Amino acid sequence: MKLHKNPDPKGLDLILQRPVVEEQQLSDLVRPIYEAVKKEGDAAIRRYNKSFDSNNSSEITLDEKEIELAVRLIDSDLAKAIKSAAANIEKFHRAQQSQTTVVETTPGVFCWQKQVPIGKVGLYIPSGTAPLFSTVLMLGIPATIAGCDEIILCTPAKENVVNPEILFAASLVGIKKIYKVGGAQAIAAMAFGTETIPKVSKIFGPGNQFVTRAKLFAQLNGVAIDLPAGPSEVLIIADESADPNFIAADLISQAEHGTDSQVVLISPSEKIIQSVRRRIKEQLKDLPRAEIARAAIANSKAILVSTLDEAMEISNKYAPEHLILNTENADRLSTKVINAGSVFLGQYTPESAGDYASGTNHTLPTNGFAAAYSGVNLQSFMKSITFQSIDKDGLLELGPVVEAMAKAEGLEGHRRAVSLRLQKLQIES
Amino acid sequence: MKLHKNPDPKGLDLILQRPVVEEQQLSDLVRPIYEAVKKEGDAAIRRYNKSFDSNNSSEITLDEKEIELAVRLIDSDLAKAIKSAAANIEKFHRAQQSQTTVVETTPGVFCWQKQVPIGKVGLYIPSGTAPLFSTVLMLGIPATIAGCDEIILCTPAKENVVNPEILFAASLVGIKKIYKVGGAQAIAAMAFGTETIPKVSKIFGPGNQFVTRAKLFAQLNGVAIDLPAGPSEVLIIADESADPNFIAADLISQAEHGTDSQVVLISPSEKIIQSVRRRIKEQLKDLPRAEIARAAIANSKAILVSTLDEAMEISNKYAPEHLILNTENADRLSTKVINAGSVFLGQYTPESAGDYASGTNHTLPTNGFAAAYSGVNLQSFMKSITFQSIDKDGLLELGPVVEAMAKAEGLEGHRRAVSLRLQKLQIES
Numbered sequence A, B: 001m002k003l004h005k006n007p008d009p010k011g012l013d014l015i016l017q018r019p020v021v022e023e024q025q026l027s028d029l030v031r032p033i034y035e036a037v038k039k040e041g042d043a044a045i046r047r048y049n050k051s052f053d054s055n056n057s058s059e060i061t062l063d064e065k066e067i068e069l070a071v072r073l074i075d076s077d078l079a080k081a082i083k084s085a086a087a088n089i090e091k092f093h094r095a096q097q098s099q100t101t102v103v104e105t106t107p108g109v110f111c112w113q114k115q116v117p118i119g120k121v122g123l124y125i126p127s128g129t130a131p132l133f134s135t136v137l138m139l140g141i142p143a144t145i146a147g148c149d150e151i152i153l154c155t156p157a158k159e160n161v162v163n164p165e166i167l168f169a170a171s172l173v174g175i176k177k178i179y180k181v182g183g184a185q186a187i188a189a190m191a192f193g194t195e196t197i198p199k200v201s202k203i204f205g206p207g208n209q210f211v212t213r214a215k216l217f218a219q220l221n222g223v224a225i226d227l228p229a230g231p232s233e234v235l236i237i238a239d240e241s242a243d244p245n246f247i248a249a250d251l252i253s254q255a256e257h258g259t260d261s262q263v264v265l266i267s268p269s270e271k272i273i274q275s276v277r278r279r280i281k282e283q284l285k286d287l288p289r290a291e292i293a294r295a296a297i298a299n300s301k302a303i304l305v306s307t308l309d310e311a312m313e314i315s316n317k318y319a320p321e322h323l324i325l326n327t328e329n330a331d332r333l334s335t336k337v338i339n340a341g342s343v344f345l346g347q348y349t350p351e352s353a354g355d356y357a358s359g360t361n362h363t364l365p366t367n368g369f370a371a372a373y374s375g376v377n378l379q380s381f382m383k384s385i386t387f388q389s390i391d392k393d394g395l396l397e398l399g400p401v402v403e404a405m406a407k408a409e410g411l412e413g414h415r416r417a418v419s420l421r422l423q424k425l426q427i428e429s
Helices: A009-015 A023-040 A042-053 A064-073 A076-094 A133-146 A164-173 A183-192 A209-220 A244-255 A270-284 A290-298 A308-318 A330-334 A351-356 A392-408 A412-428 B009-015 B023-040 B042-053 B064-073 B076-094 B133-146 B164-173 B183-192 B209-220 B244-255 B270-284 B290-298 B308-318 B330-334 B351-356 B392-408 B412-428
Strands: A002-005 A103-106 A109-117 A120-124 A150-155 A177-180 A202-204 A233-238 A262-267 A301-304 A322-326 A342-345 A382-390 B002-005 B103-106 B109-117 B120-124 B150-155 B177-180 B202-204 B233-238 B262-267 B301-304 B322-326 B342-345 B382-390
Touching (some): A002 A270, A023 A042, A023 A183, A023 A209, A042 A183, A064 A164, A076 A133, A076 A164, A076 B103, A076 B392, A103 A392, A103 B076, A109 A392, A120 A133, A120 A183, A133 A150, A133 A164, A133 B392, A150 A183, A183 A202, A183 A209, A209 B209, A233 A244, A244 A262, A244 A270, A244 A290, A244 A322, A244 A351, A244 B412, A262 A290, A262 A308, A322 A330, A322 A351, A330 A342, A330 B382, A342 A351, A351 B392, A382 A392, A382 B330, A392 A412, A392 B076, A392 B133, A412 B244, B002 B270, B023 B042, B023 B183, B023 B209, B042 B183, B076 B133, B076 B164, B103 B392, B109 B392, B120 B133, B133 B164, B150 B183, B183 B202, B233 B244, B233 B308, B244 B262, B244 B290, B244 B322, B244 B351, B262 B290, B270 B290, B322 B351, B330 B342, B382 B392, B392 B412
Parallel strands (some): A002 A301, A120 A150, A120 A202, A150 A177, A233 A262, A233 A322, A262 A301, A322 A342, A342 B382, A382 B342, B002 B301, B120 B150, B120 B202, B150 B177, B233 B322, B262 B301, B322 B342
Antiparallel strands (some): A109 A382, B109 B382
16 A cells, blocks of 8 residues: 655646556457357357356256245345345335426426336346345346336356356346346347347446446447446545544455455545554455455555545545545535545445445446446436426417527427417417 | 338338448547547647638637627527526426435435536537527536536637527526537547646537547547437327327428438328328428428338327337327326337427427437436436445444355455454444
């Protein structure tokens, strides 16, 4: 963890710079997979399943019996924990439902906006070093609350076996259409559809750089995606009220995601920073994923600042995916957050809580995208449609406004669509 | 307008097929412009202003005096109309403000979602055959209500002159930073920033195919955009209660946008369809933009169906940008709308009203994107940040759930961030 003491504002950009992905090379690797799935459909999926996942089965659709088996096999304490997390996630996302309000903008002119579920959505759940069954909850629950008609799930099946926790979570959420396919080929299948896998309107879910690149291709082909993606990140702002042991644990929990994880600590206290560095070393000693975490920590930054406000300014500039405010009066400081994905306040609010079970979503904007993007929420599975209904009095009032503006924009056809109606109304009256 | 009588559902896809853009060729034309602006900044902007807009001025920023002049020059009736439209747009978008609600998902676990404005946004306003000053209102008003810190506007200046109505609308909305630059070069300038033009986090606004392609490039570079774009569209569902003259006028008002405009009429009445075709011919006779409209109408479709429900099914499949329901009981039919950008109900609700003045936004999803995308609304200028605060009791309750799930996902670091805290709490108590 490299320490930067009171860095010059001009130097901050360099300190906070994120890794840049080799665009062209990645695209060249993903494109042939994409094209093959588009052209050959299921045949390409079977070929990739064989070569990438040692899965020789010709069956792509998961058999419902496999779900039943997984549900029976799951450890009962874990099942209870998953159900408890699911209940919180459901509670938080259900509270995001909005009411339709009719606004009478001019007497007789009624306008409203209605949230309607996206019909077909596809969820991608990776299952490499960490089988992310928690993501099944984070995507599946809001999709169900939104009322999406068709929710499909793709996940890789090494040697034709899908992780049972993923199946348990899917079953709990009510997802029935599960396909055994991973990587860029899964994204392509959902973007174009194959004989077996339906085409969807929006694709959700995390993945490695091939998956995220494939999602960008999908977007270029008119399929919506949840978020552009980058390596996971945490930025912690801490003062002397914080327990260095907690800070170290929070930094490590981020670092263990991947060697490219971004980890930043900002504090007005050098004592805290030094103490956190020592605790990190201690805690890493017996961590199972220590090698991954150590690589990420080696790239991480500690920044010594003069005030907490200065720390917040830097954080807003960085726009972290996760922001932990481990300070006295974290509530007050939190009102100054402008750019962040999800914010954790106080000593007893570790990021892990939001990753799994508090109820907030863990699919969040990385790579500085928090400046313009929201994390996944209920609205991510819906779209707003506007409606308007104008009565005769309304058009008599509004019509001349439209006529004047259409004329000035040189769109006579637009003007006439109103004028013809006004003429009829004048004849009638 | 080609008539398709009760088409076979299998043939519908072909009938409703939209034009496909030559992707590669377009990218090859836009990429050098993009790269030049990225590398050379203002110098490239000045070069393109000279060659594309015959603008030899070295000044890119609009002088405030030009705004003052425009405000003084504008026709007073038009000014009144624009102000009236602006008031409706403001009323409708202000009603979209949301409250922050704290949800206690588990006793002691408090989660909430807060809408925060996007700091820097860029608006692009084209000014070719039709100077779209109405779009200044449609983008500028919600940006102001959202509270965006920096709102910039780029618009082309043929021979160094910006359309005065655009300047009047910008002044009304309160936009002060206006730059004289159009096309793909304007989008690139806002995506990367130049010496003069600031980099923004999100780019809004319509444009020709070069502009929309440049926006896709911006998106690949991490800058958010309002919507992917395609040619403008209207689909009208009408029964015998409709006035064919109104239907013809509404179809033409869409067709006059561009030769690639998509125009579709669906009706259970062949009499209405035939009558509309005759009225279109009549109305086109003296339309200023008749040539453009005629080309679009030549490509347009009339579909004869058996029932209004069948018409609605086809519309939902097509997912039109604008949907006009000119039928008896349009209210009832409107509850069946699943995919559309903006919906207009009844005889006296022409699309023109929403294009200019009723209050709804006219920046809408085209090209079938209404299946997954919303039109621009207040939320387009904001992002949601989630917050959580867990007290000691909350963590004692939630902690074991997080521990169990983190363990099952093989993320021991995540588990420990909780376990360390629970240990401290147990020692304390």
